[in-house]
Amino acid sequence: MAAITVKGLRKSYGDNEAVRGIDLEVTDGEVFALLGPNGAGKTTTVEILEGYRHADAGEVSVLGLDPARNAPALRARIGIVLQSTGIDQYLTVRETLSMYAHYFEHPRQVDELIEIVGLEEKRDSRVTSLSGGQQRRLDLAVGLVGDPELLFLDEPTTGFDPSARREAWQMVRNLTALGKTVLLTTHYMDEAQYLARRVAVMARGRIVAEGSPDSLARHGGDARVRFRVPDGLEAPFGAASDGVVEVVAMDLARTLHEVTTWALANKVNLDSLDVLRPSLEDVYLRLVGEAAS
Amino acid sequence: MINLRRTLYQLRFTNLAYWRNPSSALFTFAFPLMFLVIFTALLGRHTFMLDGRLVHQTTYYVAAMASYGLISACYVNLAMVMTFQRDQGILKRVQGTPMPSMAYLAARVIHALAVAALLVVLTAAFGRIVYQADLPTGMALIRFVVMFLVGALSFSAMAFAVSSIIPNADAAPALVNITIMPLLFLSGIFIPLGDHAPTWVAWVGKLFPVRHFAAGMQSGFLGTAFNWSDVGVVALWGAVGLAVAARRFDAEPRV
Incomplete structure (x- = not known):
């Protein structure tokens, strides 16, 4: 079952084409990351799925509903954690969650939510007294209060210190254990790689690549094999720089075979052998760079 | 009916946040309570003529x-609150839930009306106890309540309108006050206009809703004429x- 299906989605603001015809499919129960630089059209896309904005063209189905027409029915079943939505500063954590719980027909228990996001010690503190990370955890709790089938997380860790990020990631992982579908937008590669089963890279209003983080990494071109040639031996496969040979492996098995055959014949133990794969970051930067040019 | 239940529950939190802010x-x-004490203490001893009646300034205030x-x-x-809530994205967050926007906004208006009622009751009680001011009774009380309700709903509607024009929360206090402070002075709220105000001031009073509203409210206290046209002008605004x-x-927050 597809939690989200998008076909040919377009949206312009005046002359600015924010989204230029994208297709997406997010399966039930998966964490899907929409990755892209600022201004790529991620937020516009997600806000159309959430029913905040209306598409100019294309088909959109979220949990089987059209967000433009069935926003009230849809909002009972989704949770939205936006980048910059405020929360009343003068209520306590528990009061805030009780208030939002009342907006839903079948909310989760407030105390249970406080535990899920680890704010037990701040239960009766006012929102003003929470740290940035704690406020973000409260945001997440508010997003979960309606026990949603599908959760939208917009840039969940922007501005976090590394340990707060790890914590937030662990929390998102725990969500998938609960069977939630998560659509995550982020401009951090490592976040997408760590959390998502599938990733779509968006740049300039288009999806420029899509797949699992591993398969995307393979988009980056072939693996390279690198090893050191001992002094006095002539380097195979062309020139070595500073005694290091780097070969592009169109066929990794064949290249490795050739390297090991040469090594056995020359009694080289290859203790410096590396197989290098392009990182998702390399791929991402290349894709985004291509889209920009 | 479900919306009424939601509105009432929302009121609880609106109220909590109001008193803590x-x-x-x-x-x-x-x-308003501070001004009441200051104005009556400084200027309350005199009487003056209004609509041909001798009026105590304490009762006037x-x-x-x-x-x-x-x-x-x-x-x-x-x-101000609606501008802040919009700017901070609180309204956007509520909009992303099944809570009907109207139920949320209705709680805001009902709360404002309740605070207004409390202020009126405290003001009247202070006037009665400290200065033996006259209070509306009988038919005058009913007319007073009508003016109060029409005024509360109309000024709330104008609040939403002006909030929709204010670009951001930083501008809110200045813009809200600039729309209301001159009118409070020119409509006899802070300084009684008496029967000899300049013509242009009288025109400002006729055009804008504050003077009409105050006239309707004060008839119950002062025994001056109650004109349904005052209610009509406030309702029109x-x-x-x-x-x-x-x-x-x-x-949505303005970017």
Whole structure:
């Protein structure tokens, strides 16, 4: 079952084409990351799925509903954690969650939510007294209060210190254990790689690549094999720089075979052998760079 | 009916946040009461002629500060709070839930009305106890309640309209006050106009809703004439406010 299906989605603001015809499919129960630089059209896309904005063209189905027409029915079943939505500063954590719980027909228990996001010690503190990370955890709790089938997380860790990020990631992982579908937008590669089963890279209003983080990494071109040639031996496969040979492996098995055959014949133990794969970051930067040019 | 239940539950939290927010509780609740004490203490000893009647200034100020209390709660506070809530993305977040926007906004208006009622009751009680001011009774009380309700709803509607025009939260206090402070002075709220105000001041009073509203409110206290046309003008401004708000009011923060 597809939690989200998008076909040919377009949206312009005046002359600015924010989204230029994208297709997406997010399966039930998966964490899907929409990755892209600022201004790529991620937020516009997600806000159309959430029913905040209306598409100019294309088909959109979220949990089987059209967000433009069935926003009230849809909002009972989704949770939205936006980048910059405020929360009343003068209520306590528990009061805030009780208030939002009342907006839903079948909310989760407030105390249970406080535990899920680890704010037990701040239960009766006012929102003003929470740290940035704690406020973000409260945001997440508010997003979960309606026990949603599908959760939208917009840039969940922007501005976090590394340990707060790890914590937030662990929390998102725990969500998938609960069977939630998560659509995550982020401009951090490592976040997408760590959390998502599938990733779509968006740049300039288009999806420029899509797949699992591993398969995307393979988009980056072939693996390279690198090893050191001992002094006095002539380097195979062309020139070595500073005694290091780097070969592009169109066929990794064949290249490795050739390297090991040469090594056995020359009694080289290859203790410096590396197989290098392009990182998702390399791929991402290349894709985004291509889209920009 | 489910929306009424939601509105009532929302009221609880609206109320909690109101009293904990110093700018709401202090500026919109304490100010009218503070002005009441100051004005009656400084200027309350005199009498003057209004509509051919001899009027005690204490009673005049009790009526005027009751009007100011309502405007403060339903217009000044509501316009600022709605702008802040929009700017901070609180309205957008609520919009992303199944809570009907109307139920949420209704809680805001009902709360403003309740705060206004509390201010009027406190003002009247202070006037009665300290200065033996006259209070509306009988038919005058009923007319007073009508003016109060029409005023509360109309000034709330104007609050939403002005909030929809304010670009951001930083501009809110200045813009809200610039729309209301001159009118409070030119409509006899802070300084009684008497029967010899300059013509242009009288025209400002005729055009804008504050003077009409204050006239309706003070008839119950002072025994001056009650004109349904005053109620009509306030309601007309309210209707214009509602029309502007319905077209322009938006939950999204302005970027």
